[in-house]
Amino acid sequence: MKIHHLGIAVPSLGEAVQAFERLLGCAPDSEEVVEDQKVRVAVFRVGEVRLELLEATAPESPIGVFIAKGGHGIHHLTLSVPNLTEKLGELERSGVRLIDHTPRVGAGNELIAFLHPSSTAGVLIELVEEKKDE
Secondary structure: OEEEEEEEEOOOHHHHHHHHHHHHOOOOOEEEEEHHHOEEEEEEEEOOEEEEEEEEOOOOOHHHHHHHOOOOEEEEEEEEEOOHHHHHHHHHHOOOOEOOOOOEEOHHHOEEEEEOHHHOOOOOEEEEEOOOOO
């Protein structure tokens, strides 16, 4: 496994993008809306790791709820795996509590699944299946 990206919850994507442009000296590599997760995403590449700035498009979305509870900043850590379905089965058999029992499509059309923080020392972990061309 390797770190794929950090998901950073922000109340305003526009303001956060400006701050990271100043910090990193470049524009985001991509921006998109992920309708299924009700989130707008701006991606900055920093070496081999991505920083994903996440703004809710609806208050009931996971990012909207997180921010409403007073949260902003790092929301989740994402690890890449070669075969997501296989890894989810392996983790579930070992007693890890899953949020997603089957992969779904996330940003960049990548297959993703979340693990419940109760099984990961309080950290929300997302797994992403490595794209074959990476």
